[in-house]
Amino acid sequence: MPNTLTRSPARPVLDRLFAAAEHEEGQPSPWPAGRSFTDATAQERADLLDSVLMPVSAPGGTLLYTLVRACRPQTVVEFGTSYGISTIHLAAAVADNGTGHVISTELSATKVAAARENLAEAGLAGSATVLAGDALETLAGVPGPIGFVLLDGWKELCLPVLRLLEPRLTPGALVVADDTTFESMAPYLAYVRDPAHGYTTVDFPVADGMEISCRAG
Ligand SMILES: C[S@@+](CC[C@H](N)C(=O)[O-])C[C@H]1O[C@@H](n2cnc3c(N)ncnc32)[C@H](O)[C@@H]1O
Numbered sequence: 001m002p003n004t005l006t007r008s009p010a011r012p013v014l015d016r017l018f019a020a021a022e023h024e025e026g027q028p029s030p031w032p033a034g035r036s037f038t039d040a041t042a043q044e045r046a047d048l049l050d051s052v053l054m055p056v057s058a059p060g061g062t063l064l065y066t067l068v069r070a071c072r073p074q075t076v077v078e079f080g081t082s083y084g085i086s087t088i089h090l091a092a093a094v095a096d097n098g099t100g101h102v103i104s105t106e107l108s109a110t111k112v113a114a115a116r117e118n119l120a121e122a123g124l125a126g127s128a129t130v131l132a133g134d135a136l137e138t139l140a141g142v143p144g145p146i147g148f149v150l151l152d153g154w155k156e157l158c159l160p161v162l163r164l165l166e167p168r169l170t171p172g173a174l175v176v177a178d179d180t181t182f183e184s185m186a187p188y189l190a191y192v193r194d195p196a197h198g199y200t201t202v203d204f205p206v207a208d209g210m211e212i213s214c215r216a217g
Pocket residue numbers: 042045046047053054055056079080081082083084085086087105106107108111133134135136152153154157
């Protein structure tokens with residue numbers, strides 16, 4: 001059955017963005033030689049990498065769409081918009097559910113503007129809001145209950161952002177974190193995999209791995 005993801009105007013926008021992401025894989029990184037990534041602030045990293053899409057994979061995007069269709073959350077929160085590839089998948093799902101809204105957040109002003117344009121071009125501007133700024137500030141005021149979360153910003157911030165949102169998660173909320181194979185995801189993974197913290201969780205083998213955790217407690 002066709003859905004928003006497979007139809008114009010969203011499909012051509014996703015095809016264009018995925019093609020740009022594939023092209024960038026063969027290109028030299030714009031990160032300055034000799035500059036330490038870990039020593040740079042989140043804002044410095046966001047600005048230095050504002051031309052790089054770094055999106056979820058195509059199957060990862062389809063997984064996000066599918067999970068949001070199944071859960072039918074009223075509020076979806078995303079940490080790390082970039083150019084809006086994952087946001088378009090999430091927004092397509094709430095649009096097709098006929099209910100719900102996506103709130104995403106991004107540090108790079110260049111990317112905020114581009115993501116808003118891409119969502120509008122995909123016909124999904126009414127289903128998603130992109131907040132400009134640091135997730136630890138912008139997401140502090142998002143009202144609950146939150147039924148679905150995608151964590152895809154700088155990896156060492158995934159756990160602080162989860163802890164920030166945790167009191168507003170609805171029972172049964174799904175939290176998806178991208179790139180579980182990255183070493184910097186270790187503290188996050190240790191947290192959600194400790195049963196004392198109230199999640200049932202599984203590492204889903206798509207691209208660089210997505211941890212899918214259900215707020216069960
Ligand atoms: C891997 S990319 C996100 C890719 C996006 N989810 C997609 O699939 O297209 C990570 C993004 O998180 C943003 N980011 C990192 N730390 C952030 C923070 N503290 N607040 C908001 N955005 C942040 C970066 O600027 C970067 O664009």
